[in-house]
Amino acid sequence: MSRKRPLDSTGEADGQDGLHDPEYVAGLFDRMASTYGVLNYITSFGFSERWRKQCIRAIPMDHSSHRLSLVMDLMSGMGEAWPSLQSLSIDKLLAVDLSPGMCEKARRNQSKYSINIQVAQGDALGNELPRGQADLVICCFGLKTLSDGQRRTLTKKVFDYLKPGGQFSFVEISSASEWWLGSLYRFYLKKIIPVLGRLFGGDPTAYGMLGIYTVAFGNCKDFAGQLQEAGMDAEYKELFFGCASIVSGSKPHGQIRV
Numbered sequence: 117m118s119r120k121r122p123l124d125s126t127g128e129a130d131g132q133d134g135l136h137d138p139e140y141v142a143g144l145f146d147r148m149a150s151t152y153g154v155l156n157y158i159t160s161f162g163f164s165e166r167w168r169k170q171c172i173r174a175i176p177m178d179h180s181s182h183r184l185s186l187v188m189d190l191m192s193g194m195g196e197a198w199p200s201l202q203s204l205s206i207d208k209l210l211a212v213d214l215s216p217g218m219c220e221k222a223r224r225n226q227s228k229y230s231i232n233i234q235v236a237q238g239d240a241l242g243n244e245l246p247r248g249q250a251d252l253v254i255c256c257f258g259l260k261t262l263s264d265g266q267r268r269t270l271t272k273k274v275f276d277y278l279k280p281g282g283q284f285s286f287v288e289i290s291s292a293s294e295w296w297l298g299s300l301y302r303f304y305l306k307k308i309i310p311v312l313g314r315l316f317g318g319d320p321t322a323y324g325m326l327g328i329y330t331v332a333f334g335n336c337k338d339f340a341g342q343l344q345e346a347g348m349d350a351e352y353k354e355l356f357f358g359c360a361s362i363v364s365g366s367k368p369h370g371q372i373r374v
């Protein structure tokens with residue numbers, strides 16, 4: 117799959133501003149691929165795993181009775197969300213990630229799961245993913261490295277990927293809502309995580325960027341509004357005093373994209 121991406125309909129930033137350029141983002145995660153799994157767990161004190169589970173639990177479906185023919189895991193990393201998906205009945209899981217390093221790790225992890233998984237290296241906003249076939253689209257911690265314009269494009273893509281009635285759930289690290297916790301959390305993300313990155317043999321500059329993206333992102337509230345504008349039902353929820361946020365919902369039956 118190519119990383120080239122067309123301009124969105126609004127002509128807004130298409131990632132060509134450096135920080136959101138797909139080549140740059142892929143390179144950043146390539147540099148983190150060897151340490152991301154362990155560091156993500158340690159630096160979040162295990163919260164990242166809990167938040168992924170909450171992201172899956174937020175899906176408004178009856179988990180036990182639904183058979184899902186296609187689930188798309190966008191910005192899948194090395195498959196960190198897959199343990200939380202194991203309880204669902206899935207015919208095929210399509211995992212999409214820009215970073216060759218993350219995809220390589222994901223392919224190595226894939227045999228640990230009883231799910232039929234295809235890992236595709238490519239852009240979640242590209243034009244090569246199946247349209248109108250997904251029962252479920254999930255994305256854990258992939259929103260922050262997108263520009264606002266790219267996130268708007270993503271809402272249209274999610275609409276296109278889903279079947280009518282299909283559901284989605286996104287979770288992202290967010291700026292905490294309490295001011296004292298927010299300041300502490302920002303300090304931790306920007307200053308402490310790069311140090312921990314270095315201590316655990318990772319690239320401190322790359323880990324420092326995660327804090328910069330998170331602070332600029334804010335939370336999933338605007339994205340929830342953009343999903344609604346794209347024609348979907350979307351519900352916003354904050355986790356642990358706003359340190360993470362979720363938006364989940366569905367594409368209505370018989371809806372045509374506006």
Ligand SMILES: C[S@@+](CC[C@H](N)C(=O)[O-])C[C@H]1O[C@@H](n2cnc3c(N)ncnc32)[C@H](O)[C@@H]1O
Pocket residue numbers: 138141142145156168190191192193194195196197212213214215218238239240241255256257258261262
């Ligand atoms: C913070 S990691 C999250 C990985 C994993 N989903 C998790 O739960 O930890 C973000 C991932 O999104 C990928 N990514 C960023 N922008 C992307 C895009 N436009 N298309 C596909 N993958 C993208 C990066 O390569 C990276 O692996």
